[in-house]
Amino acid sequence: MRRWRLVLGSEAAQSCGPLTGPAVEIDQALAALYEADGPGGLQSRERRGGRGASSPSVARWLGDIRKYFPSSVVQVMQRDAMERLNMRDMLLQPEMLETVQPDVHLVANLLALSHVIPAGTKDTARMVVRRVVDDLMKRLEDPMRSAVSGALDRSQRNRRPRHSEIDWQRTIRANLKHWQP
Secondary structure, rough: HHHHHHHHHHHHHHHHHOOOOHHHHHHHHHHHOOOOOOOOOOOOOOOOOOOOOHHHHHHHHHOOOHHOHHHHHHHHHHHHHHHHHOHHHHHHHHHHHHHHOOOOOHHHHHHOOOOOHHHHHHHHHHHHHHHHHHHHHHHHHHHHHHHHHHHHHOOOOOOOOOOOOOOOHHHHHHHHHOOOO
């Protein structure tokens, strides 16, 4: 019942009952993103300006979703926040970039905003891009190496070669011992 209440949001509080314990904080994190105009939303209708650079509610929200959800869900929620709430301005703050889960979509957004990113944030953005690139290199290095070296290494034998892969000289030489005149 608790999961249905979390899925349906605050609208289902009367029919499903109130939440208790950590489920309340999970519900607040979900409501902040998916009920953005409601209470506790990351972006409310009443906007107040100021000269402050940081947004503590966004930082707290990022910490909450990393605390309660697995990394795959965190990436989906961050992507939803970027798209639904137009939170690209959070990428311009170094403390936000340090807490965001790095992925390929985040790097794409950083590259799109590269001309707008302030000089102080560029170092943090470079670190995020470096982490994603290193992760991709680790994951792709072995399959790429085996694919390239397998294509170039003709001495590696194949039990069922294609016609173009047959080494005719080696095959004939190996089978001459079985030749009977």
